[in-house]
Amino acid sequence: MSGLYLSSHRCQVEQPLNTKDNELRLGLCSYGGVKARGLITSFSSANATLDSFLGSRFHGYHWKLSRPWLAQKGATSHLSPHIAFGTISTRTIYQRTKARAAELSNQPKAEFSLKAFRDRLRWRDSFTQRLYQHPEIAHANRYPEFDEWYSSDALTPQKQELYGAWQEGETGFPLVDASMRQLKTMGWMNFRMRAMCLVLH
Numbered sequence: 001m002s003g004l005y006l007s008s009h010r011c012q013v014e015q016p017l018n019t020k021d022n023e024l025r026l027g028l029c030s031y032g033g034v035k036a037r038g039l040i041t042s043f044s045s046a047n048a049t050l051d052s053f054l055g056s057r058f059h060g061y062h063w064k065l066s067r068p069w070l071a072q073k074g075a076t077s078h079l080s081p082h083i084a085f086g087t088i089s090t091r092t093i094y095q096r097t098k099a100r101a102a103e104l105s106n107q108p109k110a111e112f113s114l115k116a117f118r119d120r121l122r123w124r125d126s127f128t129q130r131l132y133q134h135p136e137i138a139h140a141n142r143y144p145e146f147d148e149w150y151s152s153d154a155l156t157p158q159k160q161e162l163y164g165a166w167q168e169g170e171t172g173f174p175l176v177d178a179s180m181r182q183l184k185t186m187g188w189m190n191f192r193m194r195a196m197c198l199v200l201h
Helices: 003-007 030-038 041-055 069-077 080-085 090-103 110-135 155-170 174-186 191-200
Strands: none
Touching: 030 069, 041 080, 041 090, 069 174, 069 191, 090 110, 155 174, 174 191
């Protein structure tokens, strides 16, 4: 049964996005690139980042996560590269966050901020599970009604120009442009900004 289950979740490798020679030039999408920027180094730095967040940075997380400047300055956990590269697990983060909330059970605002953070962890894993259950969404629309808007067809010259402006942070939408420039400069972007930039793309 497990062999059948595994084989039913395989999908064909899709062609890369057809965007001519226009590639997103970040140079930070590897462990070495991220490590060079000081975003990630080891299991000990992942735990130090979590300790720092659970020590005090979590206060106000539930509203600060929507403020890009505050998020960049440490109001969010900054654990995403550690989770992505496996230097800490979401289970460890969740359990330690839950334990910290129990320690602060007499502080409702602190508990609320930590609960908001745990909710974000669940959302992250929800999308990971969705990708596992529907691997085709890596290269195809989950809902066919969006095929008219998003397809793997070659980009028209007009769309190519818009795509290039999006990559360079020159769309004319100030928050999108600032976020894309931050990504190019730092290799990191707050998750709310990631969602906004992807929707525009």
